[in-house]
Amino acid sequence: MISGAEIMVKCLEAEGIKVIFGYPGATICPFYDKIYDSDIKHILVRQEQNAAHAASGYARCSGKPGVCVATSGPGATNLITGIATAYTDSIPMVAITGQVKSDLLGRDVFQEADITGACEPFVKHSYIVNKTEDLPRVFREAFHIASTGRKGPVLIDIPMDIQENEIEEFVYPEKVNIPGYKPTTKGHAIQIKRAVEAIKNSKRPLIVSGGGVLLSGVKPKFQKFADNTKIPVISTMMGIGVMPSDHEMYLGMLGTHGKRVANRALYEADLVIVCGARLGDRAVAAPHQMSENNTVIHIDIDPAEIGKNVKTEIPIVGDMKNVMNMLIEEIGDYQVPKLWQDTVKTWKKELFRIPPVFDGFVELRTLVSHLSAMLRSKAILVADVGQNQIWCANNFRIREGRFLTTGGMGTMGYSIPAAVGAKFARPTRDVVVVCGDGSFQMSMNELATISGNNLAIKIIIMRNHRLGMVRELQDNNYNKRHSATVLQGDPDFLKIAEAYGIDHAEANSNEEAEEIIKKMVKSDKPFILVCNVYPDTPSI
């Protein structure tokens, strides 16, 4: 005989899961009792939301679904923001929650919450398991759904008695059969032909790359395509990293907070190839204008994205991996007109402007642009949300590494837990967090997770004693009335670091900061660097 809880562990093992992130509680205790004996590593976070963010960071760096676990009621509801973040950013994740016993469901007993109901808008799919026999199938399906098609979070809610009940034997199903779930992965050959023809007929084609390119693991092929054809590339926030920042044909991030040259390229292009991006309002503020000026080819695995925000002439539904292969084959040795190549290269030269320096402060945009050179080439930079995110997105010169941030949901407090997940997925790579003093305080409780597991995560806090991005909005749109954007009562972050036993330092100039960074990257221990930044530094 085998219990539901043992089956849950065996399912995770069958899926090749090595690390999970979670926080226990009464209704998930049967599972925790079994995971205790397993080789799967359980990382205890300090709040459930961070378990979901850590699973997200893990998934993005390992390419496999991240797993987070919480108990029923408040444990489960705390997960929601993390699940919603993964949903908007299309991150593969399986969230497991304990639930009150089946016969108590609906009676509003202690720590009961309808979590599948509450998560409905934010999950790709959810299950509430009502038979122990169903567990293997549910797990198999959940991992399949999370990691195929447009990736996303799947929630499995498991009442305590289902975890406790025993059944005869454990058999993990080899195949899944979900009649309503058959994602289209192969691009339509005729559409590919039409797309290539349109590219060949255009004078100024442009690629807009989104997170889909990274999620499908097609980066090398994508770079080859761009290299061979010399089609210039711009990216969305989630797409940063598809091309090295210093590539001659890469112009940076587009959008309201993006690079001027990227937006200029979008405006001047006569053909735009959108690859795995949904083009939300931050990317393209006026989508109708975009399609007035140019022909749009939209490649996405999710048919619902095509035509949702931007009018599309040539839709291609499929996995970027397959579509890219087909495009490379079909396009042959085509290259874009020389004039357009040269124009883009000229713009690229104008790209880097050096921001003004204020005495006694670190100029973060400059620091971030120098940061990459101080790290190894596959470094992972995790940015939080706020001005720090924009500074990083526009200035980090990414090479072969990753840039993690939440471009879709924009959840403050994401960076530290996501870095925890990233470090577990890629323990040998440099993992650096850049956050503001606001976002740091949203998840600084995770310093315990970092310290407790001796994770060599380096945290750079940009301290300006305010919520910089909201304050900028107030300056521009609300008559400079700074309602609730001054951070009063902040603790001494160095003392906080000290209390957690984490090495730390403070910098008041770029020279000082760079000296410290050079030292901190060599250490195999966590580090906190507090940079005092000039409070009125703009986002762009």
Add this chain to the structure above:
Amino acid sequence: MQYTLSILVENQAGVLSKISGLFSRRGFNIDSLAVGVTADPGISRITIVANGDEYVVEQLEKQLNKVIPVIKVKRLTEGEFISRELILIKVHCAASKRSEIIKTAELMQAKIVDAAPSCVTVEYCETSSRVKTLIDMLKPYGIREIVRTGTIAIDRGNSAVSV
């Protein structure tokens, strides 16, 4: 523009809330909704009548297709399907008006299914527009209560919405 969607879903708990939730979340309006099991007990059919422009309908079909237990979504073509809804109308009916109301029901091919000293209940199974006509005709007598189902619809001829 009014349109009718025929949706096949896996017959499991929570599917209906996933679908109705999707409508409200994305700001789509439902005029009517009807659910029932199909010949295959594992599959239910949901018929939705809703309003919106071409963009809305296209988005809606795509979003519905993303719901995992949704197996198939088909927009029925105007004029090429048969639709019905069932209505029960309780009408005030003084003895002096009874024969008039019975005649009206007969005219519309509706049935009187219950009667009491001061009211009758009329059953009618027809298209949405004929149902509206009957309601309009009975209104002058005073309607006490209306109970109606959502529209159900089926393709004309050989074509069928099946797995």
